Amino acid sequence: MKRKQHLLIEILGILLGLLWLSPFYLMIVNSLKTKKEIFTDTLGLPQVWTFDNYTKAAQQLDFWHTFLNSVLITVVGVLFIVVFASMSAYALSRTKTKLSGVIFLVFxxxxxxxxxxxxxxxITLFGKVEMLNRVGIIVMYLGFGSSLSIFLYHGSLSSIPITLDEAAKIDGCNSFQTFWKIVFPILKPITVTVGILNTIWIWNDYLLPSLVINQEGKQTIPLKMFYFFGEYTKQWHLALAGLTLGIIPIIILYFFAQRQIIQGITQGSVK
Structure with a gap:
């Protein structure tokens, strides 16, 4: 009976996995077709495999320049979130007052x-200030990403005994040194989780950059992808190739850090 149940669960898992992978299949397969073939046979494999779409998409996207813009905003934004959210969560978890509890609930x-x-x-504050395009959007990402990050860090810090802090203070460490030299290294799993979750969010975000970034040459990859969809034509073959190029870095990053992500979420969700 148990074997039948396990077999049923495995079959269900395979079906769900195939369902989850189907959009990636459609994206990759159709990125290798001509524009005409996409509309005549969307689900089938390409009759003639062509990689010209990737070359044209990279040229129209100004891919390497746009890629560096996305990397800059994502890396700096995630770095700020990790630094400020971890320190804020540490202060809130170690300060047992009504005010700290209220502040945590607000986050x-x-x-x-x-x-x-x-x-x-x-948009009123940042949208019209050209020099704050990148600085402004990074500050916004810090604000929007801090709440979840502080929540996850706070949960992990609750499992770290305060006796470590007391021992560090006896050895002569101040609060800053105690956190960065003793506590923060223990938070590696949740730090990886916070970093990956915010990296995926910032890298794939379209709405906020479209509202804030108004200078040519500073667009991110999702924002630049909009130019494949005109008023009268939609270049699906180039758009799908561009999307494939855009998600490759995130997929590689996720595969290398998936174990830490699962461990960090489990650790951060249990108080």
Whole structure:
């Protein structure tokens, strides 16, 4: 009976896996077809495999320049989130007062605020200031990404005994040294999790860059992809090739860090 149950679960898992992979199949297969063949046979394999779409897409995207823009915003944004969220969570977890509890609840509640509700004030503040295109969007990512990151760090810090802090202080460490030299290295699994989750979010984000970045040559990959969809024509063959190029770095990063992600989420969700 148990074998039948395990077999049923495995079959269900395979079916769900295939369903999850189907969009990637459609994207990759159709990126290797001509524009005409995409509309005549969307699900089938290409009759003639062509990689010209990738060359044309890379040229129209100005891929390497756009790629570096995405890397710059993503790396700096994630670095800021990790540094400030980890320190904030440490201060909140080690300060047992009513005020610290209220501040933590405010951060948790902020996760429920939809971006659309604050979209117009953000554009009013940053959208028209050309010199703040990149600086402004990084500050915004820090604000929007801190709530979840602080929540995850706070959960992990609750499992670290405060006796470590006390021992470090006896040895002459101040609070800053205690955190960075003793506590932060222990938070490696949750740090990897926070980094990967925010990297995926920032790298794939379209709405916020479209509202803030208004200078030519500073667009990210998702923002640049918009130019494949004109008013009268849609270049699906080039768009799918560009999307494939854009997701490759994130997929590689995820495969290298998937174990730490699972470990970090499990650690951060248990208080």
């Amino acid at each position: 948790v509640a902020a996760m429920l605020i939809p971006f659309q509700s604050v979209m117009i004030p953000l």
